[in-house]
Amino acid sequence: MTAPPERRKRSPLRRPAGPPGKLRRRIGTTARLLAALIVVGGLYTAFSPGMQATADDEVVLSPAAAEGKQLFETSCISCHGRNAQGVPDRGPSLIGVGSAAVEFQVGTGRMPLTSQGAQAERKTPQFTLDQARQIGAYIQALGDGPELPLPGEDLGKGGDVAHGGELFRVNCSSCHAFGAGGGALSSGKSAPTLEESTDREIYAAMLTGPSSMPVFGDNQLTPDEKRDIIAYIQNLQTDPDPGGWGLGRVGPVPEGLAIFLIGMVAIVFTTLWIAGKS
């Protein structure tokens, strides 16, 4: 049950280093509390099945979930309704979506939605990761759903990069592209780049299938396989290109641009110099 200090090293451009000590401790506390909550919640569900659905108000909320409830009621309730039961034409019910979905949607800034579009886009989060997890705890308490494994931020540690790469190419690259830079989908939708995605976000996305993305449940891709995939994506994110500047790893399109805008332009300028008056 440790805090997340062991985030793998990234280039400083990508994202500021881990949260400061105080915050870290707080996350640690939250994590511990969450874990406790799961144990308690699990026991509770085991002993009293069917209780939750009928008596929302009787759900025993952990302190984190209670905090989350507060946040939910200030920012999410307008679309997702009281007790996250959904509002027709505005937002779906969140009962049973699980904490992983909440952490992904809120943690990447996709929720709260600012405008209706083809799909929710990543933007600067309105809530801290802590708060996102608190809301997640609340939603989880309302109805069981996919959860992220706790604890830790580095979910790819010890993964088999080669195997992960194989799985990535079969399952992920068709939409997110071989360089994990994302790609277009039909009618304005798109698969986002994974360049700035954290391990937990990737894990949560596989688990919950946000937006257009299919669900990759634990039966299809075991937690070990998910770890391998994350290890491969980490490798993509951190391994510098061996052949010089990678041109965004997008493939032949920027290469074609480069040969004209850099190669041809440089050479044609030389021809002007060669044939110019001396």
Add this chain to the structure above:
Amino acid sequence: MTTVHTHDADAGGGASGVENFDVNDASLNRFDLVREGARRDGVEIVHYAPRFPAPGTKAEKRVERSIALLLTLSGLLGFGFVAAYIWWPFHYEAGANPSKLYTPLLGLGLGGSLFLLGAAIILWAKKLLPDEIAVQDRHDGASPRDEQALTGATMLNLVDETGIRRRPLLKAAFLLPAGALGLAAVAPLVGALIKNPNSPEPILLNTGWNPKNNNGNKVRLTREDGTPIRPEDVSVGGQMTVFPGIPHGATNVWADSPVLLIQLREADAQRLRGSIALAMANDPESRPVEGMWGNFVAYSKICTHAGCPASLYEQQTNRLLCPCHQSQFLITDQAKPIFGPATRRLPMLPLELEDGLFVAKSDFLEAIGPAYWERP
């Protein structure tokens, strides 16, 4: 420039230069010989002047120094390339480390060296070689009439000499080996390459899901590593690329067999069932397949347009997008193409459960992949 015009007067003169030019005349300098040689080649050097009329000026020295500097830098970079080539670590190593600089260093060394050498040579040519304008005659147009007539006669005589016109027997007989050897030249190429797509069996119609590839047993759906698939392995709104459970089923040997197994949401599955039922009743021409198992459906992953794997499954809209040419198929309407260049539905693989594991009820009921002339 002014002298150019004067030259035109004797431009038509051809290869001869000044009359009675004596090569051994001691009073001629070397350039006089050069000029005379050029004249004999139909080239008049009409302007020829040193770049720096007074040798050793500051300007000239400056040019010399620039060229020398470029050459020196070029040489140093060239040596740098060789040194890096030999001593810099070149094997791939994960992470940020010197090996990642190997290729950029080689590029800088070699490219820089070549570029500067080129620049030095051009600078030399532009700044130090004498400024010249030369005019060469262009002997365009056809050869003289006489020449044409002589050559034409020679060629026609060739035919006469063989007497082929007078000897129809030989003419006819000659066609025989000519034709035979012509065919013989083509035969090895065509004969060795040609391969009948329908013999011994129509390979374009047979995929790995055909039970005859599995000793007559129905073929299981498996993952890439060969493990069979249970319904609970695919989440609702999830998709999985599956392969026939036969030897090499997941390799390129069975390139026509990859299939996308999808578990639809209840409402979407209803829609698809409705679409199939409707087609069964009203439009059997479209060859609908009753191949769903529960809310599961499996479609060939090979795009009916150009054969790429159509595998960008959008679970909310139930569209399947092919990344090569952007054809879009609507899963809930039997994978009907709704956008892009594809014209046909993706073939459905009929599903069944055996011992709790997915199997293919039969092979695809139509040819998968791109269309062709005689495709049934």
Add this chain to the structure above:
Amino acid sequence: MTPAKTNRRRRLDLAKVPEATAQGIDERFQVATPLRRVFNKVFPDHWSFMLGEIALYSFITLLLTGTFLALFFDPSMAETTYDGSYAPLRGIEMSKAYETSLNISFDVRGGLIMRQMHHWAALLFMAAIVIHMFRIFFTGAFRKPRELNWIIGLSLFWLGLTEGFAGYSLPDDALSGTGLRIADAIVLSIPLVGSWVATSLFGGEFPATEILPRLYILHVFLVPGIILALIVVHIGLVVKQKHTQWPGPGRTNHNVVGIRMFPGFAAKGGGFFMIVFGVIALLGGLLQINPIWLFGPYKTAVVSAGSQPDWYVMFLDGSTRLMPAWDIHIPLGDGYTIPAIFWPTLVLPGLLTVLPMLYPFIEARLRRDKQAHHLLQRPRDVPARTALGAMAIGFYLVLVLSGANDVIAEAFDISLNATTWAGRIGILLVPPIAYYLTYRICLGLQQHDREVLVHGVETGIIRRLPDGRFMEVHQPLAPADAHGHGALDYAGAPVPKKMNRLGAIAPAVRGFFFPIEKPATPALPPAATPVSPAVPPQQLEDAGTQQH
């Protein structure tokens, strides 16, 4: 050419060695005259005449780097397990072709830069061919007697495209395989014989195990051999027919004005080769191209978003993307199909090969022009042709952009479906608009040229006439008549439009980024600057003679 007279024994005189060698060679081969001819050959000097050279030098670079790569590459499609130094692929099943490509990239000393230089050189080769072709077209250099060379040039484009596609396919990475899969679909679409041709080419059902070795022999032997032969003929014809030149003082249809092959032209050419080679090496070292290790080995179920061919094939990919879903069904017997993909991938390239090849003859027929032409035309002077070329470029660009429409949609956040529709509409609208605009621009430029020839160059000097009107003083280019109009005819050469072009005022400061030398002083002191008003003209009768 006189044989050596002396036969007496003498000691080795080092200073005489070159002469003696030359003598010996000439006695055997009689090269003195033809050799001097080569040395004295005159080439015109213009930057646009060097575009074809870029393609030639890229091709030489391709031969050099390609030979290196061939030493380490194995086109076999046999399965093997990777065990090289690139950890993220270790233990993965792949073909020998892909494995050896990875080894070249990671375990052969200098292999990666060779691969990257080879690929960049290929892109540059094709880019130079296309740009060179534009230059030939827009200046009318394809006219008689150069029709054959135009046809050879077009053939070189298609051969280069074939060669490039084969090379793109060889590493057997996921992108190569995807390209081959599409090639298979294209071959399958040929009416009547498609399935036979496809199985015969691939040696079975796609992908089988034959295609890479076959493409390899095409890529390293057959196609480059043909390209090399055609390049030799192409350049041989340029030498034989002599290069075209721009109109200008002293330049006629019957001469070539320029510099001799040696030393000036050869030095510039050699230096330019080093520059092109250097740019390719810099690109190869500093810009990563075709990172096959990220694509992974080709598996039929694997694909990546944004799968594209190299840029020179992209226009065909674009035409395929734009093609509406129109299969043609022939209801005979069991029913036959002409797939939609047949039109944009086989019929379109066929048209794009044949029509341009016939263009020189069509244009000559339409203009009833049987003359030989060695003087180039300025694009503005042939508005119909220039507009037609702009139309073709517009058509081509829409196709290229459509070939990248998914990347454009992703990069600029546009709907993918909208980009496809934009392409479908654009392919119909852009060419006629390009034609119209180019035609008008050409006419406008022509008119301005005539105007300057008649009225003279604008001097920027405003004078107030005695009656109070203001007028700008024009500098006539030739002695002007009583109305102040010049008597020069347009000669197909650029018309000077600025005073410094006439040498009347100081030339513009030289240097690209900063002045490299002090501006020269004006040819005439300011007081005597030959600026004269268009009216009255009598003061400076000889003003316009300066530039002649």
